Amino acid sequence: MKKKALSSLLLLLVVVAGLVFRALPAHAFTPNLLMDDTVFNHVASMNSGQINTWLNTFPSSCISPNNGFSAPDPTGYSPSGGFTYGGNVSAGQVVYDAAQAYSINPQVLLTTLQKEQSLVTGGSGCSPLAYTGAMGYGCPDGGTTYNYSGVNLYTINGTTVTAVNGTCVNSAAKAGFSEQIIHAAWLLKFGEQRSEGNTAWNVQMTNSPQPGDVWDNSDDPLSCYGGPMTQGSFKRCSTDTSAVFYDGYTTIDGASTHMDTGATASLYWYTPHFNGNQNFDNLFIAWFGGIISSNYFSCHNSSSVPGVPSGGSVIHNQYFQGQLDHLTYIQLNNTGSSCIEAHTWNYGYQSFITDIATNYPDVDPVASQVISADLDGSGQDTLLYIQYMGTGSGKIEISTWKPGYQQWLTNIATNVSDAPTTHGQVIAGDVNGDGKDELMYVQYQGTGSGKVEVHTWNPGLQSFSSDIATNLAQAPPDHGQIITGKVNGLGGPASLMYVQYQGTGSGKVEVHTWNPGYQSFQTDIATNLSEAPPTHGQVISGNVMGDGRDDLMYVQYQNTGSGKVEVHTWKPGYQSFYTDIATNLSQL
Numbered sequence: 001m002k003k004k005a006l007s008s009l010l011l012l013l014v015v016v017a018g019l020v021f022r023a024l025p026a027h028a029f030t031p032n033l034l035m036d037d038t039v040f041n042h043v044a045s046m047n048s049g050q051i052n053t054w055l056n057t058f059p060s061s062c063i064s065p066n067n068g069f070s071a072p073d074p075t076g077y078s079p080s081g082g083f084t085y086g087g088n089v090s091a092g093q094v095v096y097d098a099a100q101a102y103s104i105n106p107q108v109l110l111t112t113l114q115k116e117q118s119l120v121t122g123g124s125g126c127s128p129l130a131y132t133g134a135m136g137y138g139c140p141d142g143g144t145t146y147n148y149s150g151v152n153l154y155t156i157n158g159t160t161v162t163a164v165n166g167t168c169v170n171s172a173a174k175a176g177f178s179e180q181i182i183h184a185a186w187l188l189k190f191g192e193q194r195s196e197g198n199t200a201w202n203v204q205m206t207n208s209p210q211p212g213d214v215w216d217n218s219d220d221p222l223s224c225y226g227g228p229m230t231q232g233s234f235k236r237c238s239t240d241t242s243a244v245f246y247d248g249y250t251t252i253d254g255a256s257t258h259m260d261t262g263a264t265a266s267l268y269w270y271t272p273h274f275n276g277n278q279n280f281d282n283l284f285i286a287w288f289g290g291i292i293s294s295n296y297f298s299c300h301n302s303s304s305v306p307g308v309p310s311g312g313s314v315i316h317n318q319y320f321q322g323q324l325d326h327l328t329y330i331q332l333n334n335t336g337s338s339c340i341e342a343h344t345w346n347y348g349y350q351s352f353i354t355d356i357a358t359n360y361p362d363v364d365p366v367a368s369q370v371i372s373a374d375l376d377g378s379g380q381d382t383l384l385y386i387q388y389m390g391t392g393s394g395k396i397e398i399s400t401w402k403p404g405y406q407q408w409l410t411n412i413a414t415n416v417s418d419a420p421t422t423h424g425q426v427i428a429g430d431v432n433g434d435g436k437d438e439l440m441y442v443q444y445q446g447t448g449s450g451k452v453e454v455h456t457w458n459p460g461l462q463s464f465s466s467d468i469a470t471n472l473a474q475a476p477p478d479h480g481q482i483i484t485g486k487v488n489g490l491g492g493p494a495s496l497m498y499v500q501y502q503g504t505g506s507g508k509v510e511v512h513t514w515n516p517g518y519q520s521f522q523t524d525i526a527t528n529l530s531e532a533p534p535t536h537g538q539v540i541s542g543n544v545m546g547d548g549r550d551d552l553m554y555v556q557y558q559n560t561g562s563g564k565v566e567v568h569t570w571k572p573g574y575q576s577f578y579t580d581i582a583t584n585l586s587q588l
Helices: 048-055 091-102 106-117 128-132 177-195 262-270 274-288
Strands: 069-078 082-089 146-148 154-156 159-161 164-167 204-206 214-216 231-234 244-247 249-252 255-258 312-317 326-331 339-345 352-361 368-373 382-387 395-401 408-417 424-429 438-443 451-457 464-473 480-485 495-500 508-514 521-530 537-542 551-556 564-570 577-586
Touching (some): 048 352, 069 177, 082 091, 091 106, 091 177, 106 177, 128 164, 128 177, 177 262, 249 262, 262 274, 312 537, 480 537
Parallel strands (some): 069 214
Antiparallel strands (some): 069 154, 154 159, 204 214, 231 244, 249 255, 312 326, 326 339, 339 352, 382 395, 424 438, 451 464, 480 495, 495 508, 537 551, 551 564, 564 577
């Protein structure tokens, strides 16, 4: 048989790297429902750029652009010639094109990559054997190994690997990263469709997903299916004269197990064991959200919060480990997805690296906020959702997103009673110079001291390491706000600065940088900007110029000359700007 060798697809399982599961809550594994078909078929979940950006979040990934990885792009299939391939492209492009060709969720392919050979995280190393058998396709149980030469397996930093010894893959046509991806994409989709009785399923497509691609899978209906069936009256082969009733049960590891969905049947056909599929589910849930559509699309059926204006703000975000800060636009309400959305800009602010609808429904901006922080000292920021009002605990609650913003790493009810953002706000900064950001609650109004107060949390957010009443009389945050920034250099602690937007003596936006202890100011500078409320524009900090320190930027949301949100980056002294950039985002 062509691509297939259907009788020999009992696949090699590789234990997933321990780091993936270290912080995960226990998942109640449901053997009869590994995934519903809606999630399995969500082909638009990620584009190639988003996949590559996501891969780059894993420092040791074997297949990330950061690792210099590339492989041939799958370009089509014909009954006579099998799969065809073009020039080298990124792993994200290979996965995306394979997913598009066979209408399968690319996240399913990424999760399978990790389950089989840990190539996403690199937790089991990046050996030629791992790349050659990336998806475990064509690796029957039994331990037989093979040697191949003269095949394009993969490329690292321009060096192409063309030979491998001792691989489990049982034919040269299946050996190599791209070969594994495209064969697996076909098999997973074939299994889903055939387990539901669709004997006519085959892909016929031209100039898609890329111009020049040709997919002719007209031989698929001629192949009989030998895997698990869902419940119903179906044919296994297109040539069968009549349908047979199947009760949906198959035996997995000695236990009778019902195939609730075609996706479930396909995943068991691919890996006919509980352990491997529980690993798959745990990984998918940790990285991408629920395996059931009501959880996976957790906020997409919610309604925008009525009666409140759209809430949007720009924050700094060290999106890639060890690189310059990016800026991220956070939209809290009235989003197209009905979820909180995070849009991270490329440098230059004319396009986005990622456009992500998070797992959380959109919210009232008066009651909530999103900030970024490097809480573990990794050199990469995470996003935190702060809920100030309407919490079940009656406390301010802080939830930390996992990469991809579809799952929570932590959800903590703090020791501070809930109160609106006009009362106080949470900020982050490395104020003690230990290389990690601390979280602080800045109370602007209703303080016992009559001053603006800064309360720095201990880990766990149940007590404070310091409670300081500053030298500043209490005032609402629309008068002025506290920010942090390493304006004296990235090696030391961050400075706390009070940015006064209104009611200044100079008539300008003023930046007051505190001395340690927050009882006096090291500098008091009236900038070149006329005073205006923070709804008009806000001052933020970030290492966007690569000059070894955080720069201050004025992000103007309204009344811009360009009609766009504008980012103005100050030179030292705050009297003129390095850059004045009108972004691709319309003014708010």
